[in-house]
Every structure is written in structure tokens, then in C-alpha cells.
Amino acid sequence: MKSLIALIFAAVLAPAFAAEGTAAAKPDLTKGQAIATQVCVACHAVDGNRGSPAYPILQGQHPEYLSKQLHEFKSGKRKNAIMQGFAAQLSDEDMRNVSAFYASKQAKPGFATNKDTVALGESIYRGGIAAKAVPACAGCHSPTGAGIPSQYPRLGGQHGAYTEAQLVAFRSGARGNNPQMMAIASKMSDAEMKAVADYIAGLR
Incomplete structure (x- = not known):
């Protein structure tokens, strides 16, 4: 009898627990906005804009991608004293x-600033650097810079100075949370990084 009752309860409650789990997994944008407004706004501006x-x-x-980076800041896999301090305060749900x-917001377009390096930047982004075995950025980040969800970040419109700084950090090992990018950046010169980062800023 007890076994039968247990089976009945299991059959009745299982869907409820499943629904509860599904609901818990759904992000709460209102809570996300509160965190962005109270914690992130000083560096990332309102809504994470320009x-x-x-x-x-x-x-x-x-x-x-954003969640992965926050987890890696928190764990120390990605090094940044400021971000590590903020991420340490956040739960997985946060x-x-x-x-x-941030993902729910429409990204505003950016623009390249150096017309003299646009051709080089485009060549690297779309075709790579064959002589150095550097693959085309578009292969992972898409021709428009939109990236591939859950695998590769959106780059189009990103600040050129920030993208360049990340390439330099990958090359030096200061940013060590992506072996693939570290290997690619290790083959690039300062001029190549600057050119492709500026080109990426204008992608849309």
C-alpha cells in the first residue's frame, strides 16, 4: 500500500516539480536590471551601452557568454581584480x-576610426593571416560580428580599444581563460591587432 501511495504522489507531484524547475531556470529581467543598475552601471553605463x-x-x-565570463571572474580563471570582486557577490541566479x-537590449552600431587600416583589418577578419596560420575571425564570430550563441561572443560594434586590449592580454597570457584565442593572438603583431580591432568596431 505504501508503495502504491508513493507512486501516486510521485505521479502527481513530478509535473509540478518539473514546472517549478523550468520556472526557476527562466531569467528574471527585472532582477537583472536591478543588478545592472546598482552594481554594473559605474563601468558599463546604463543598459551596458556605449x-x-x-x-x-x-x-x-x-x-x-556573459554568464560564463562572470563565473570565470568569480573562480579566478579570468583575472581582473575589479570584476572578480563584483562577481564574487553574485549567485548563479544573479x-x-x-x-x-544585457542580452535583451539592442546593441547600438559602432564605427571604425582609422581609414588607413580598414583594408588590413577586413582582410584579417574575413580571411585571416595565411602566412602565420591565423584563422579568419569571421569563422567563429560570423561575417557580421554577431558571434555564435553559447560558443563565441558577439564582437560587432565593440569598442576597438577594448577588443585590442583583449587581444594583447590573450597574447601576453594576462587573459588565460581561452587557449584558442591565446594561440591565435600569439601570432599577431601590434599593428594587426589594432587594425582588426578597429575594423570590428564598425561591423554591423
Whole structure:
């Protein structure tokens, strides 16, 4: 009898628990906005838009990518004293919510600033550097810079100075949370990084 009752309860409650789990997994944009407004706004501006070139534009970025970076800041896999301090205060749910909030915003277009290097930047982005075995950026980040959700971040429209700084950090090992990018950046010169980063800023 007890077994029968247990089976009945299991059959009745299982869908409810499943629904509850599904609901819990759904990001709360209102809570995400609260975190963005109270914690992130000083560096990333309102809604993660075009603030200081020293900090990344977060609008329209894939939520999976943002959440992954926050987890890696928290764990120390990605090094940044400021971000590590902020991420340490966030729960998994907080990270999911704030990532979804930024992803829900429409990214504003950017632009390249150096007409003399646009051709080189485009060549690297679309065709790579064959002589150095550097693959085309478009292969992972898409021709428009939109990236591939959950795998590769959106780059189009990102601050050129920020993208360049990340390439330099990958090359030096200061940013060590992506072996693939570290290997690619290790083969690039300063001029090549600057050119492709500026070109990426104008992608849309």
C-alpha cells in the first residue's frame, strides 16, 4: 500500500516539480536590471551601452557568454581584480538574470576610426593571416560580428580599444581563460591587432 501511495504522489507531484524547475531556470529581467543598475552601471553605463572604451559594451551580447565570463571572474580563471570582486557577490541566479538583461537590449552600431587600416583589418577578419596560420575571425564570430550563441561572443560594434586590449592580454597570457584565442593572438603583431580591432568596431 505504501508503495502504491508513493507512486501516486510521485505521479502527481513530478509535473509540478518539473514546472517549478523550468520556472526557476527562466531569467528574471527585472532582477537583472536591478543588478545592472546598482552594481554594473559605474563601468558599463546604463543598459551596458556605449560607455568608456576601457570597458566592454554588453548590450546584445549572448547571455551564455556573459554568464560564463562572470563565473570565470568569480573562480579566478579570468583575472581582473575589479570584476572578480563584483562577481564574487553574485549567485548563479544573479549571473543568469543580469546576463539575460544585457542580452535583451539592442546593441547600438559602432564605427571604425582609422581609414588607413580598414583594408588590413577586413582582410584579417574575413580571411585571416595565411602566412602565420591565423584563422579568419569571421569563422567563429560570423561575417557580421554577431558571434555564435553559447560558443563565441558577439564582437560587432565593440569598442576597438577594448577588443585590442583583449587581444594583447590573450597574447601576453594576462587573459588565460581561452587557449584558442591565446594561440591565435600569439601570432599577431601590434599593428594587426589594432587594425582588426578597429575594423570590428564598425561591423554591423
